[in-house]
Amino acid sequence: MNHKIKSALIITTYNWPKALELVLMSVKNQKIFPTEVIIADDGSKKETKKLIEKFQKDFPIPLKHIWHEDNGFRKSAILNLAISNTNADYIIQLDGDCIIHKNFVGDHLNAIETSTYLFGSRVSIQESFLAALYKNKVVTFSYLSKGIKKRNRNIYLPLLGALLYKKNNELSRKLRGCNLSYWKLDFININGYNEDMTGWGREDSELVIRMINNGVQGKRLKFRSIVYHIWHKESSKEKLNINHTIQENAIKNKSIWCENGVDKYLSEKE
Known part of the structure; x- marks a missing residue:
């Protein structure tokens, strides 16, 4: 058990409070809580802020909202900013369109090892189930539940x-x-996420490639640490070729560092 380790659950979001509400409800259902939850907000409007403030009133653990201006898809930057704002030793990452199994946080914390990153599975919630999902505020799914695929x-x-x-x-x-x-x-x-990567695609895998190059190994959390991804239209892939090239260079050069990373936020705090 690693529940004494200070941990932060970082949830990325952008202008989708309806989905974020279900995600935060599923966080409240956790059997084991992280030390804190941080919403890494890539420039959402006031509806998201109001939703978070509503949850903050009775949330079982500290719930922080880290926001920057909307200047296109800047997931790498908002994650760097959010992670620079926690004193936690261990980071668990989640997207704001993924409802979590009641053991999600505990599964990550129970599997912690030194010099290791962990990654789990994603079940898909079908488009045809969205109306019922939101109307009934469904946040728990069994193997036979309606509305899911990749069962x-x-x-x-x-x-x-x-x-x-x-x-x-x-x-x-x-x-x-x-x-x-x-x-x-x-x-x-x-140096965290590479902020030269804007737009959708490859930012997470490029981060992990540099971790691997620096001696960190990966472990898959199969049959545990489950998330339920809410259907949405695919993001624009216009920057994918640029991001893919950055990733290929990290592989080729065995890079462990990116120049445009988290250190700029950390130096501000010193």
């Missing part, structure tokens, strides 16, 4: 998962930034 990812057998999956130092195609955790120090040692 086998919703099998919860944590002991089996722990037996099957071991650490390795190869980038997994299953890696998703919406279900990822790591030591804050491992993040700072590679």
